[in-house]
Amino acid sequence: MSNLQVPVRPKRQKIWVDYFVQFRWIIIVFVVLPISCIIYFSIYLSELRAEKKPYKLRQKEHEENIKKVVKRLKQRNPLKDGLVCTARKPYIVVGMRHVDYKRARHFEVDLSAFNNILEIDRERMVVKVEPLVTMGHLSRVTVPMNLALPVVSELNDLTIGGLINGYGIEGSSHIYGLFSDTLVSLEVVLADGRVVRATKDNEHSDLFYAIPWSQGTLGLLVSAEIKLIPIKEYMRLTYKPVRGNLREMAQAFADSFAPRDGDPKKIPDFVESLIFTPTEGVFMTGRYASKGEAERRGNVINRVGWWFKPWFYQHAEAALKRGEFVEYIPTREYYHRHTRPLFWEMKLILPFGDQWWFRWLMGWMMPPKISLLKITQGEAIRKYYHDMHVIQDMLLPMHKVADALEFLHHEMEVYPIWLCPHRLFKLPVKTMVYPEPGFEQNQKQGDTSYAQMFADVGVYYAPGPVLRGEVFDGAEAVGRLEEWLIRNHGFQPQYSVSELTEQNFWRMFDRSLYDQCRKKYKALGTFMDVYYKSKKGKKTEREVLEAEAAIAETAYAVAEKED
Ligand SMILES: Cc1cc2nc3c(=O)[nH]c(=O)nc-3n(C[C@H](O)[C@H](O)[C@H](O)COP(=O)(O)OP(=O)(O)OC[C@H]3O[C@@H](n4cnc5c(N)ncnc54)[C@H](O)[C@@H]3O)c2cc1C
Numbered sequence: 001m002s003n004l005q006v007p008v009r010p011k012r013q014k015i016w017v018d019y020f021v022q023f024r025w026i027i028i029v030f031v032v033l034p035i036s037c038i039i040y041f042s043i044y045l046s047e048l049r050a051e052k053k054p055y056k057l058r059q060k061e062h063e064e065n066i067k068k069v070v071k072r073l074k075q076r077n078p079l080k081d082g083l084v085c086t087a088r089k090p091y092i093v094v095g096m097r098h099v100d101y102k103r104a105r106h107f108e109v110d111l112s113a114f115n116n117i118l119e120i121d122r123e124r125m126v127v128k129v130e131p132l133v134t135m136g137h138l139s140r141v142t143v144p145m146n147l148a149l150p151v152v153s154e155l156n157d158l159t160i161g162g163l164i165n166g167y168g169i170e171g172s173s174h175i176y177g178l179f180s181d182t183l184v185s186l187e188v189v190l191a192d193g194r195v196v197r198a199t200k201d202n203e204h205s206d207l208f209y210a211i212p213w214s215q216g217t218l219g220l221l222v223s224a225e226i227k228l229i230p231i232k233e234y235m236r237l238t239y240k241p242v243r244g245n246l247r248e249m250a251q252a253f254a255d256s257f258a259p260r261d262g263d264p265k266k267i268p269d270f271v272e273s274l275i276f277t278p279t280e281g282v283f284m285t286g287r288y289a290s291k292g293e294a295e296r297r298g299n300v301i302n303r304v305g306w307w308f309k310p311w312f313y314q315h316a317e318a319a320l321k322r323g324e325f326v327e328y329i330p331t332r333e334y335y336h337r338h339t340r341p342l343f344w345e346m347k348l349i350l351p352f353g354d355q356w357w358f359r360w361l362m363g364w365m366m367p368p369k370i371s372l373l374k375i376t377q378g379e380a381i382r383k384y385y386h387d388m389h390v391i392q393d394m395l396l397p398m399h400k401v402a403d404a405l406e407f408l409h410h411e412m413e414v415y416p417i418w419l420c421p422h423r424l425f426k427l428p429v430k431t432m433v434y435p436e437p438g439f440e441q442n443q444k445q446g447d448t449s450y451a452q453m454f455a456d457v458g459v460y461y462a463p464g465p466v467l468r469g470e471v472f473d474g475a476e477a478v479g480r481l482e483e484w485l486i487r488n489h490g491f492q493p494q495y496s497v498s499e500l501t502e503q504n505f506w507r508m509f510d511r512s513l514y515d516q517c518r519k520k521y522k523a524l525g526t527f528m529d530v531y532y533k534s535k536k537g538k539k540t541e542r543e544v545l546e547a548e549a550a551i552a553e554t555a556y557a558v559a560e561k562e563d
Helices: 016-022 025-052 055-075 135-145 160-165 205-210 246-257 312-317 331-335 345-349 356-365 370-375 378-388 398-411 474-487 502-508 512-520 530-534 541-562
Strands: 083-086 106-109 117-121 126-129 183-189 195-199 220-227 234-243 270-277 280-289 325-330 390-397 417-425 451-461
Touching: 016 378, 025 135, 025 356, 025 370, 055 106, 055 117, 055 183, 055 220, 117 135, 126 135, 135 331, 160 220, 183 205, 195 205, 205 512, 234 246, 234 331, 246 270, 246 280, 246 398, 246 417, 270 312, 280 312, 325 331, 345 451, 378 474, 390 398, 390 474, 398 417, 398 451, 398 474, 474 502, 502 530
Parallel strands: 083 106
Antiparallel strands: 117 126, 126 220, 183 195, 183 220, 234 280, 234 325, 270 280, 270 417, 390 451, 417 451
16 A cells, blocks of 8 residues: 555634635636626627638738738837746736746737638648637537647647647547647747747758747747647547546546557556555546447437536546446547536535526536636735645656646645646657657657657646645645656646746756757747746846846857857
8 A cells, every 4th residue: 555644734723715615616706707608709799700711812911920920029119028938917917926037128029910720721731720719619610620739638728839839638548649740830030020930840940849848939930830740520439437536546547548568459548547545546548439330229429518517526526426338428528528617616605506406507607717717816916826735737747746736635635636747758858848768768658769658647636735724835736746856857837826947947857958958949039038937926127137247148149059
C-alpha cells in the first residue's frame, strides 16, 4: 500500500472572503449566467456571419489586417512606449495566470480581427486559421465534415493562438503529441514588421519550433496551418472502474493506452483517467465509431451535450458503482464534454449546479464565461483563490506518474485528478520542453525511438485541507510542486499561477533555442521576455523600466557583436 499519510494542519479562522465565496452563487446565477448566455449567443451569430463570407474575401481581409498590424508595430517609439503584447484583455483569457504585465506600461497591438477560418483543404488535410478562432468554433465547422484537428482541446473558448503560443492537450495526445505537434506552418509578424511563414523545414524552422510555450514573445502569430484527421460521427467510450493504491492506479493508467506487447491495434483513439479518491479511479478509452455502428440495436447512445445531462465527470464516476460500461457519444459532444462544468470547477462555484432541478431549469445557460467569472471576483477573491485553490497541470514522464500522485496527495489532496498521456517528440532541435536525455535507449512503457510518453497530471479544485477548514498555503504548495517538477524532468504550463524565480524558470525550461530566436528575429527590445510575462506579482513602473533596460542592453550587445 502506498504512503497516504498527510501532514497534520491546524484549523483556520474563517474571514469575510470565505462567506463571500460561499455565497458567490447569487451573483453567478442572477448576473453571470444570463450575461454569459447573451455573450455566447452573440458570438455564435458572429461566427455564423463569418462563415458566410467566401474564403477569398476572408483571405483578402486577412492580408489587410496584417498590414494594419505591421503599421501599428511601426508606430511604436521604443524610447517612449512599453514592450509589445496583444491587446486582449487579461480577464478574457482562459488561463489563471496573473497577466500582471498588462497592468504595467506596454504597447498593445490589436489582433481581434483575426478570428476567421481561412481555408479547409481536404486534399492536403490542412486547415488554415487565424489565432482567435476558438476550439468550439472550429469543431462546429469541421466535425460535420467528418474532419477534426488531431488535438481538440476540451474547453470551447480556448483559442488557436493561445494553444500554439502556450500549450494544448487532449485525450488523443498519446498519439499526436501536444497541440503544437500538429502544426504545419505559422505566419508570424516579426518585431521589425517582416511577415514570415515558418515551417518544419524552411529557413525559419527554428522559429517554428521556438514559438510553442514562448507566450507570444517572439512575434505576433497571424495565422496557422494545422493538420486535419478523418473522424467518425461517434466516440465509443468504455468506462472502467479501478480500485487500488495510487501506484496501482498509475500502472492501470499506463496499461489503458500503452499495451505492454506494443500491439498498435490495442491503442485507443482517446484516453482519459479520473482519480476520484486515493483508492478509486475511472479509466476511459475511446474509439471513433460510425453512425451505423452506434445506432445498431442494443447500443447505448448518450448525448452528453444536452444541458440537462449529468456533468460528465459525475457520469464517469458512476462507473465506480455500476461497474464497467460502454456507450456511444456524438463526437463533438465528446470533444467538449468538460465545457459545461469547466471540468469540475463549477461544483465549487455553484455547489447545486449538478442537481437535476438546476440542470433542467438553468443548465442551458451553462457554462459561465470565464471572463465574467474573473470580472466579478474582485481582487480579494482573486487572492483567495490563489491561496486556497489550485489549477495546475504537471507534465512529466509517464514513469513518474505514481510518484507524482503520491506527492500530490501528500501536498494538496486535490481530487479528482485528471490524467492525460501525451507524446513528447524528439525534435531536430531542443525546444523549451524536451524528453529526458537517453529515453530512447532505455525505452519505458509507451516510449518509442522517436517520442517519450509523458502524462499531464491535472489538479483543479480546492485542496483537501481547505475543504476541511484547515490552514493551507497555496503559494508554498505550488512552490514545492514546481521544485518537484524541476527535480523530476517535469514542466508546468504557463497559464497557471507560478511561484518560480527566474533562475528556476530556466531550470525547468530549456532556453537555448528561445534565446537564439529572440536575437535572430530581433524580438529583444520589442517583445517581453517569457519569464517577465509569466511572472507573478504586479509590475511596477520601475520593474518595467528595468526589464526594458535589460532587454535593450542584450539587444545592443548582440547588435555590436554582429557588426
Ligand atoms: C479552467 C481552465 C481550463 C483549461 N482547459 C484546457 C483544456 O481543456 N485543454 C487544454 O489544452 N488547455 C486547457 N487549459 C489551459 C490553456 O491551454 C491555456 O490557457 C492556453 O494558453 C490557451 O488559453 P487561451 O486561448 O485563453 O490563450 P491566451 O491565454 O490568450 O494566450 C496564451 C499566450 O499566448 C499568447 N498569444 C495568444 N495569441 C497570440 C498571437 N496571436 N500572437 C502572439 N501571442 C499570442 C498570449 O499573449 C499568451 O501569452 C485550461 C486552463 C484553464 C484555466
